[in-house]
Amino acid sequence: MSQSNGKPIVEVSNLDVFFNTTQGKLHAIRSANWSVSQGETLVILGESGAGKSVSVHAATGLLPGTAEITGSIKFEGEEILGGSEETLRQLRAEKIGVIFQDPLASLDPCFKVGAQIAEIFTVHRGMSKSEAWAEAVKLLDSVQIPDPERRANQFSHQLSGGQRQRVVIAMAIALSPTLLIADEPTTALDASVQVAVLELIKKLRNERKMAVVLITHNIGVAASIADRIAIMYGGRIVEIGDTKEVLQSPRHPYTQALLASMPKIGAGASKRLVTITGTPPSLATIPGGCAFHPRCTRAIAKCSDVVPEIELNKNGSLHSFACHNPEEAN
Amino acid sequence: MTRHMKMKNKFLGVFLSSCLAVSVVGAFNAAPSSAATTVATVGGKCTTLLVQDYVNGNALVCATNSNGTKVWTKYFTGGAGGTITIGIGALPATLEAYAASAPPRSYVVAAIYSGLTRVDLSTGTPILMPNAADSWAQEKGRPDVWVFNIIKGKEFPNGEPMNADAVKASLDYVMNPKNNAGLRAKVLDITKIEVASEYQVKITTSAPRYLLPRTLSTIPILPPKLFAEQGAVTFWKTPIGTGPFKATSFTPGVQLTLEANPYSLRVKPSATKIIFKVIPEDSSRMAALRSGGVDVVTKVPTDSISILKSANFDIKSIVEPATYIMSLMAKSGALSDKRVRQAFNYAVDKQALIDGINGGLGQVAEAQLIPKGLTGFCNSVTAFPYDLAKANDLMKAAGIPKKSLNLTFQSSTAYITNDVLMAQAISQMLEKLDAVNSVKVEVLEFSKYLDVYYLRGAIPRKDLFAWRMSSSPDLDALVQMERYTTGYPTSNIGYSNRNYDVAINAAAALDVKSTARTSRLCKAAAILKEDAPILWGIHTPDIWAGNKALERLTVDAGGNIDLVSIGNK
Amino acid sequence: MIRILGSRLLQLILVVIGIGTLLFFLVRVSGDPALAIAGSDATAENIASIRQSLGLDRSILEQYLSFLQNLCTLNFGESYTYLLPAMPLILAALPNTLYLSFVAFLLAIVIAVPAGIYAAVKRNSFSGKAVMSISMLGQSIPPFVIGIFLILVFSVWLRWLPSFGNEAGLSIIMPSVALSAVLMARYTRLIRAYFLEELNRGYVRTGKSLGFTNARIWFKHILRNISVPMLSLIGIDLGKFVGGAVIVEAVFAWPGIGSLMINAVKARDYPLLEAGVFAIAVMVVLLNLIVDLLYLYIDPRIRAKVN
Ligand SMILES: Nc1ncnc2c1ncn2[C@@H]1O[C@H](COP(=O)(O)OP(=O)(O)OP(=O)(O)O)[C@@H](O)[C@H]1O
Numbered sequence A: 001m002s003q004s005n006g007k008p009i010v011e012v013s014n015l016d017v018f019f020n021t022t023q024g025k026l027h028a029i030r031s032a033n034w035s036v037s038q039g040e041t042l043v044i045l046g047e048s049g050a051g052k053s054v055s056v057h058a059a060t061g062l063l064p065g066t067a068e069i070t071g072s073i074k075f076e077g078e079e080i081l082g083g084s085e086e087t088l089r090q091l092r093a094e095k096i097g098v099i100f101q102d103p104l105a106s107l108d109p110c111f112k113v114g115a116q117i118a119e120i121f122t123v124h125r126g127m128s129k130s131e132a133w134a135e136a137v138k139l140l141d142s143v144q145i146p147d148p149e150r151r152a153n154q155f156s157h158q159l160s161g162g163q164r165q166r167v168v169i170a171m172a173i174a175l176s177p178t179l180l181i182a183d184e185p186t187t188a189l190d191a192s193v194q195v196a197v198l199e200l201i202k203k204l205r206n207e208r209k210m211a212v213v214l215i216t217h218n219i220g221v222a223a224s225i226a227d228r229i230a231i232m233y234g235g236r237i238v239e240i241g242d243t244k245e246v247l248q249s250p251r252h253p254y255t256q257a258l259l260a261s262m263p264k265i266g267a268g269a270s271k272r273l274v275t276i277t278g279t280p281p282s283l284a285t286i287p288g289g290c291a292f293h294p295r296c297t298r299a300i301a302k303c304s305d306v307v308p309e310i311e312l313n314k315n316g317s318l319h320s321f322a323c324h325n326p327e328e329a330n
Numbered sequence B: 001m002t003r004h005m006k007m008k009n010k011f012l013g014v015f016l017s018s019c020l021a022v023s024v025v026g027a028f029n030a031a032p033s034s035a036a037t038t039v040a041t042v043g044g045k046c047t048t049l050l051v052q053d054y055v056n057g058n059a060l061v062c063a064t065n066s067n068g069t070k071v072w073t074k075y076f077t078g079g080a081g082g083t084i085t086i087g088i089g090a091l092p093a094t095l096e097a098y099a100a101s102a103p104p105r106s107y108v109v110a111a112i113y114s115g116l117t118r119v120d121l122s123t124g125t126p127i128l129m130p131n132a133a134d135s136w137a138q139e140k141g142r143p144d145v146w147v148f149n150i151i152k153g154k155e156f157p158n159g160e161p162m163n164a165d166a167v168k169a170s171l172d173y174v175m176n177p178k179n180n181a182g183l184r185a186k187v188l189d190i191t192k193i194e195v196a197s198e199y200q201v202k203i204t205t206s207a208p209r210y211l212l213p214r215t216l217s218t219i220p221i222l223p224p225k226l227f228a229e230q231g232a233v234t235f236w237k238t239p240i241g242t243g244p245f246k247a248t249s250f251t252p253g254v255q256l257t258l259e260a261n262p263y264s265l266r267v268k269p270s271a272t273k274i275i276f277k278v279i280p281e282d283s284s285r286m287a288a289l290r291s292g293g294v295d296v297v298t299k300v301p302t303d304s305i306s307i308l309k310s311a312n313f314d315i316k317s318i319v320e321p322a323t324y325i326m327s328l329m330a331k332s333g334a335l336s337d338k339r340v341r342q343a344f345n346y347a348v349d350k351q352a353l354i355d356g357i358n359g360g361l362g363q364v365a366e367a368q369l370i371p372k373g374l375t376g377f378c379n380s381v382t383a384f385p386y387d388l389a390k391a392n393d394l395m396k397a398a399g400i401p402k403k404s405l406n407l408t409f410q411s412s413t414a415y416i417t418n419d420v421l422m423a424q425a426i427s428q429m430l431e432k433l434d435a436v437n438s439v440k441v442e443v444l445e446f447s448k449y450l451d452v453y454y455l456r457g458a459i460p461r462k463d464l465f466a467w468r469m470s471s472s473p474d475l476d477a478l479v480q481m482e483r484y485t486t487g488y489p490t491s492n493i494g495y496s497n498r499n500y501d502v503a504i505n506a507a508a509a510l511d512v513k514s515t516a517r518t519s520r521l522c523k524a525a526a527i528l529k530e531d532a533p534i535l536w537g538i539h540t541p542d543i544w545a546g547n548k549a550l551e552r553l554t555v556d557a558g559g560n561i562d563l564v565s566i567g568n569k
Numbered sequence C: 001m002i003r004i005l006g007s008r009l010l011q012l013i014l015v016v017i018g019i020g021t022l023l024f025f026l027v028r029v030s031g032d033p034a035l036a037i038a039g040s041d042a043t044a045e046n047i048a049s050i051r052q053s054l055g056l057d058r059s060i061l062e063q064y065l066s067f068l069q070n071l072c073t074l075n076f077g078e079s080y081t082y083l084l085p086a087m088p089l090i091l092a093a094l095p096n097t098l099y100l101s102f103v104a105f106l107l108a109i110v111i112a113v114p115a116g117i118y119a120a121v122k123r124n125s126f127s128g129k130a131v132m133s134i135s136m137l138g139q140s141i142p143p144f145v146i147g148i149f150l151i152l153v154f155s156v157w158l159r160w161l162p163s164f165g166n167e168a169g170l171s172i173i174m175p176s177v178a179l180s181a182v183l184m185a186r187y188t189r190l191i192r193a194y195f196l197e198e199l200n201r202g203y204v205r206t207g208k209s210l211g212f213t214n215a216r217i218w219f220k221h222i223l224r225n226i227s228v229p230m231l232s233l234i235g236i237d238l239g240k241f242v243g244g245a246v247i248v249e250a251v252f253a254w255p256g257i258g259s260l261m262i263n264a265v266k267a268r269d270y271p272l273l274e275a276g277v278f279a280i281a282v283m284v285v286l287l288n289l290i291v292d293l294l295y296l297y298i299d300p301r302i303r304a305k306v307n
């Protein structure tokens, strides 16, 4: 684990995201609060559609134009919500690195990977073509791609999945961002490569003192890299806290169910996964009260009427959850 | 400008006195601008024509108008007219001199080369003028021999003399079947060409040929040595001649540039340069005129006339020396009865064709093969009036049951002015006849149309076949009337009348000027009208347009623009 | 590389022989050139002797064999109408046609690329929709009508541009606009559609996340990616383009091979027709070869397959 007491890089408070769609206005993120500090890693866990990607991309400005964002997002103390497209672009250029889920799709099929990395240096660092190329090769080396000169001259379709993901990582960290967002960076990779890529991210985080927000479905991944974990359900953060506490003593029934259902890195086939009964709600039909209550084994009457508020820093505790009838702490 | 005008006025007086000096008095429609005008007369008087001033390169043409006063029709001076650009639908593909005699080749050839004579049509009737020959006459007692006296002291641009040898060599070339000259058809009856002296040629024909001097106007005289050395194909690429112009550049299908020829036998043209630009699309060509890109355009479509007029352009509409007629297939069936053929003639409203389709231009054809004004025209043979009742009566008399005739009308497309529209209109008119059930228009693409015309292709001639009977270059009725004599190769519509044959053969043996000839031709014309192997239509208009800054934009009755006179104001 | 050249060469030979043969029989079925050559004053004897001198009195098989021989030796003989060797006539006119086609094509691309991108980016706004409507219009008006319209406005009314020929430098403007209009409109629509598709691609998202400007992402990355499907369409369009050029050349009296070919068809000028078709076939095959090579350059996946 890294230091988690550096200066805050992103502070998200009371974030609400709506999408204007043909079916009407969809409320995708509901009063989300989270933050991440320099050198710290926040992992966001949740079922598909929970709002993980939307909540992080609200901070990068990469949400489509149909998105309506309210609340506050501070980057290194400065409010960026309502800022111009240009300031967000500058921010992405200099301060934020993003790794996307599908490494093949993230690369331009028509350019050599070396050229794509070099482009970052020519555009943002004003380097000459040859300087930028040399820098790109160095960077490929630093993300542990063997024979980087040769690889730099290849196109993405000529690389393996793991190599592509490394290239994507290289591009994300090329300008030493203060925040690295990794949206399911290892999903498409096989287990051994997953570990290696994750180790790489860890190593780079430590070397470069980046804040990292990582989205994953894998508890093993979360356990191995996270300082803190946030659990999302139906557009809300239902539980957030130190890795150890959340994993070992989940208070929200959903967290517990989720942990039981998730694969663990290196886990053998012996351990059977428990599935959560019912399906996650669609945005248009999120149940009233606690969104999880129809699926919840511990639901009480109140759960269907009153939305449980998440109480942050209650009693100085860094572990918070939103539940009327939480699990016992162990 | 003003100074120039003053000069003009000053010279007007000088001009007047020189006119008086040769006792040619009359109105004139253009002022001279040269003081040194000496007027020489050919034949001494100006009753029929003509005065030309060779000395200064000025030309004067004088003709007697209808009320007997003498009229100056032209006066111009070399080199004052600047550059004239003519937008033309199509140019001849080569500058070949012996290929054909119809416009536009006729005026391009006449610009570059000289024949023995020149036909002036500016007064409406053909007047024969000297060209390479100064004078000509039939030998005494030998109407089959013509003697031509060649102009003296002139040479071709390469230094070869213009003389009797050159004339003989040129005519020999055309007559030699090996050379495939298109104009050979015009001189098939020449049997002998003798060089009588350096400047005299005697030409013998198989029978008396009164129109020979006229015909020879279309056959240029070329420098014999150079032509033989180079061979025809090479010579046509950069031809030289003694016409008023020389071709200074020629891009086939694109452009032809003519400039004044210092070796011109007779006249210096008014313009220094005449450029023909090929613009095949009608609407593009009209736009080129309106945009000032060209000064003159040919073949103005009738629907453009009003636009051009309102944009203040000059429209020159002449009646082509050609007739839109339909051959009627008289071989068999209902059309073999002359009453049916007459009925067709009564059923077509010719004036409606002119007004409705040709913008009021053109002229109803009398029931003859040439327009008024040309030799051999008969005042007594007139058009069939439009009379539908009479037409129906004739059909009834011929015993044709109601709604029994289904006819086919073969027409060209975009070859004769408004051809398809005309075919459709005429078909509708014929369908009004009680006995006619339907008339189907069969539009033939040009090459197919030619095949049908020459009776060579797989498609036979149908009931009605529309074509354009041209009278150039002879501008006389005889050649056209011969087409309906028994056994004429390309007629083949099954028409034959001995009396007609006799009258035509008799006329062919007589002098053009003789009244006996005219009366024979009139007799033949009357027979032809009565037999009606033809459905007579109209004389199609040939419409040109030019901008108002031009002087002397004239197009003669042969469809030839007067390139020598035209100039800028 | 050599394989591509080889297969294109083979294609060229097949296309030329195929089209040539088709044309050979089509024109010979359509009628007799001797009639057109002889002119209105000619006699039957005259026509017969012309046929003989052109070798048209021989059997059709004999004529076909000598035609094939001509193809092999690239000697098409003399034009019946112009009395000049046919190939030089075509070659003299070819640069004009190439010039017109090239400028028109360039124009189509130069306008269609920004217009298509604009229409894609502003797809929800009025101006974006206006671009689409205009392109719809441009695609449905025939080049002939556009040509006449341009002439009326810019030559007759404003008097800015010459309406015919190719003498002034400005002469190229209207013919190339008229020729490119359909293509311009078509490409605008296609580029918009492809562009919208590409906007959802991962590399676009990546570019944004790297803080690249929209212009860079659109013009460098998306354009490069859509040029692959565009190129294959361009390859197909080339043939049609020749057809359009013939019409536009007629409207503007442009001295190219289109005008020449129209006359050749009218006059049944076999040598000229054959030489012209040969030149056009070579041109189209060569252009397709260029398209192939561009493919190789633009799309590394294809390049990888070839190597
Ligand atoms: N552009 C958009 N327009 C409308 N709805 C959207 C849009 N983007 C996301 N959503 C909706 O917002 C919700 C959250 O989406 P998000 O992508 O954040 O899910 P996620 O938690 O990242 O899921 P996954 O694990 O599948 O990536 C989903 O219901 C999704 O359908």
Ligand SMILES: [Mg+2]
Pocket: A052, A053, A054, A183
């Ligand atoms: Mg996601």
